[in-house]
Amino acid sequence: MSEGIGARVLRKEDKRFLIGKGRYTDDIIEQNQAYAAFVRSPHAHAIVKSIDASAAEAMDGVVAVLNGAGLTGDGIGNIICGWGVTSKDGSPMNMGAWSALATDKVRYVGDAVAIVIADSIDQARLAAEAVEVDYEALPVVVQSDAALEDGAPQIHENAPNNLIFDWEIGEEDATDTALAGAAYTTEMDIVNNRLSPNAMEPRAAIATFNEADDHYTLYTTSQNPHVARLVLSAFYNVAPEHKLRVIAPDVGGGFGSKIYIYPEEIACLWASMKTNRSVKWTSDRTEAFLTDAHGRDHITHAKIGFDKDHKIVGLKVDTKANLGAYMSLFSSATPTYLYATLLSGQYNIANIHCNVKAVYTNTVPVDAYRGAGRPEASYVMERMMETAAREMGVSPTELRRKNFVQEFPHQTPVIMAYDSGDFAANQDQAMKAADYADFEARRTEAASRGKLRGIGFSNYIEACGIAPSAAVGSLGAGVGLWESAEVRVNPVGTIEVLTGSHSHGQGHETTFAQIVAERFGLPTENIQIVHGDTDKVQFGMGTYGSRSGAVGMSAIVKAMDKVEAKVKKIGAHVLEASEDDIIIEDGAVKVKGTDKQMLWHEVGLAAYTAHNIPEGMEPGLKETSFYDPSNFTFPAGCYICEVEVDPETGTTEIVQFVASDDFGTIINPMIVEGQVHGGIAQGIGQALLEGVVYDDSGQLLSASYMDYTMPRADDLPSYSVHHQSTECPGNPLGMKGCGEAGAIGSPPAVINAITDAIGNNDLSMPATPAKVWAAIQAASAKQAAE
Amino acid sequence: MEMSGEYSIDAPIAEVWAALNDIEILKVCIPGCEELEQVSETEMTAKVALKIGPVKARFNGVVTFENITPPEGYSIVGEGQGGVAGFAKGGADVRLVEDGDKTVLTYQAKAQVGGKIAQLGSRLIKSTAAKLADKFFKNFRDALVAEVASA
């Protein structure tokens, strides 16, 4: 079947994007539309003493200027974090109040203080400039370690010392004992740099209140419109769920940053009701840097111990996670259950202990960004493994191989139970593709040209298919993480699949159609995927955590099972055969071993005319499934990065990047490879180029593409992407998920390669030419001294 | 960020000190100054229009004189709000030393900016601030010398 599972089907959604007919939120214009601009704090920490909007209100075209007092006065609730994490002493996390528009205090540069509504965007922006806010500046803290110190500025009253929670996982005593008895230990301080997600489409929202029906419609750049609606209604009291329709039309990338419900959507909905106008807001890039949730920002100390045979005996990790000024929707889960639970890596480790302190600072909230916790875990683990190998003088690949988990299922000491994998096979494949055997010759050749060549490995594992609802519920999640699908066979036999997953670049309209095509033997052009509209789709948890394959598509499979069962009944009835003899193939329902058949559209017609269906059967052919996964899935792989560093300038060139991934079943290899490419680019960006910079007073210095270095085409290599898969036993298609792997696996490979090249392991991300150059100088100074 | 400079002015210290306290002279010397008004012995309000990198801003601010020790110098402390462009605050210690019938003026200044100016102009701020400070003291020297010459 040319369009089924495993086929490189070209994307059905491409045409509209290619001819300029994509429909993103900012492309939409509602009747009676007004424009919003936000008045934002230029201070990182200040008391809001007064707001004088009189001049702004008097300006041309201004409809209204609304502030936090009005918003809270109307009963709009505070923004919440939806995952409760408990400190090791049993106390709940200290969640500070976050109002969509600040009332008494601002806590980061960009914190919204007022919303201005005007007839045109220019008028709104001009008027926003005219709103006079009297601030009393307060002392500022931007780094997590500094925020924990005594005497640091206090950001939320209910979080003494800015500590949100002090959480642990694993057995501390056993880990300490194991490490004390270790033959070799390696200790490192590891910083995971703060990143800005930078989906190319800036966030946007258009809110419309319809007075006649007491009904709201919100177009927004969301990865999960149903979750947005749920939270907007249940927690923020903007509108009851049945009076709020959330539509996420074409969305230009998300990478996690469009999971969350931000102040702007809340304020626009409320302002629409207040002004009886449609209210549209589109972020500009500076606003995006200031207000989109950032990612990473961990400071970690880690220690790993090995026995005399180089088997790992224990791992102890201590991490401070900067969550910014407020707790964003999943912020608590990212540095805990999505991070520490993956610290076993691909290895058999009996003793692991991890302590995580989550901290408030005067910076924009930090939450999940492509990989979310797992890149931080794999960076810790894979930097440690490479470093330990160097310190013990053994091969980094052999050291890993010696410690690989080889039997499945494998229960780690940190919750996760790995269900499948063949880590050595991925390593073999990657080493072969990278021609590792010949590396030393390449290094020598590069040296003859005056270049330092190095190679670095990273054997990542991650947890995807997020997530079994009961399991995450027991860990504090406020929602279930199942997915839903409705498969609707029309009377003419064409099929609509309504899914709760959301595509913002992942190609669901193609991949999802392929599994339907495969099952019923239909062309993908007869299958339409519907998503992103709460009025159309039953419900859904959305797309993040590489869950749309393993969870979203599993729901489609389950719905298709029900459709198939009904089709077989109808077929058996009409064709006068036993149900057991009915098969579905090539778009027809056939009686095995005979030439009796109904064409697919005839079955549809039979179901809807209901002239001749089994007695007692309901007419129609439409089935729904809510699929709750039984476990996480565990994509894993081996990445190899080879670099050449110019010792004169410190410039790094990636000369080869090889990936071997185990994603389980792959539906569309073309799309999967594309996901890996994009992920690797973001990982290389983190390793070499990207970093959010706040100065000590909390000013964001990297707030444009002049100062935040996005990876561009000539910064990056072509990638050599391979697959070596084991089937996932946990879901019907055997899928593991591929959306984040590239961003998770690549940063340690890059840094391991550079440090190998320059002979100095002391190098932090982003490894800019200046840093690399300094590290080379330090290494040669040390050598000279010895 | 911190800046400093030294200027030799062709005028006696008493005249330089007087000029440093003459609001009309200060007004013409401050780059981009649109308004400068004395509100008390030691306090002035100012409106200054500036362009830093891609950001244009009009600052409304208050400037105060502190540690006044005639004719040796004073400290100026100021804070300005530039609307969405952000804010700027800073201060300068100005010292005068007699050098024959000339006067040597030295200053040490500190400045901090916030908001859009910091976000978009950060790479340019240091050089812009140094340039502005230099421009002010050069203007000041020229204005004073011109005044002395015409008097």
Place this chain on the structure above:
Amino acid sequence: MTEVSMTVNGKPVKADVPDNTLLVQFIRENLRLTGTHVGCDTSQCGACVVHLNGKAVKSCATLAVAANGADVTTIEGLANGEMHPMQTAFKENHGLQCGFCTPGMIMTATDMVARYDANGKELTEAAIREELEGNICRCTGYHNIVKAIADGASKMASS
């Protein structure tokens, strides 16, 4: 307000706009051609690239009045009944994911190919990567965009 008139995708258009109206605003808001995107505020992402008198320009860094009398082509005007070879190449090589950077990429790519062609220079992979200096894509990691442009170049040559 100034009256601007120009030819956009072969059709004459005219409007009174404030003097500071950017070409991209004129295209998106006045003409409702929303295929041209805005991805930044510092003229660095290339989401807004259109052709002005046959050359690629960033329409966020061009005033509408500066395009007075000009011939403008946007992504909507590139296909001529059927998809332009470059559009086909992007599809066949999976050179797009979320699609937001895509119009700018394609307008840049067609201009790039035309320039190299006119100068008789070879559009190598390295040259493509360098030429994409002004276009940011966050989704694809550029691998397939580079492939698509090379393929589009040969498709354009043979069409």
